[in-house]
Amino acid sequence: MSLGKYVTNLGVIGAVAGAYSTAKRTKTMPPDWRRYVVWAVWAGSLVLAVSAVAFQDRDEEFSA
Template sequence: MSIGKYLTNMGVIGALFGALGTARQAQSMPRDWRRFLVWGVWAAGLVLAIVGVAKQLDDEQFEAE
């Protein structure tokens, strides 16, 4: 597996840049459970983008059949 395909994927790049907006939003929030929820949603989006890239080869092979 090459890390380059993850670093050049627009979904992963967008999810990583989403951390900037999440950080700004979390700074203005009170320090309670909602802050952790915001970061958890961001982390879930990043994981989904990474898994999407990982499964891309499987999808291409399935379409070829």
């Protein structure tokens, strides 16, 4: 398993870059449950992007 395929994937890069906008958005929010929901949605998008890269090899084997 190579780390390079995660670092160069545009989905993962976009999800990581989304942390900046999420931090910017939650900075002005009141400290209540909604702030945690926004961060949970961001974490979910990061997990989906990383898992898509992880299963990419398996998908290529299945289609062959």
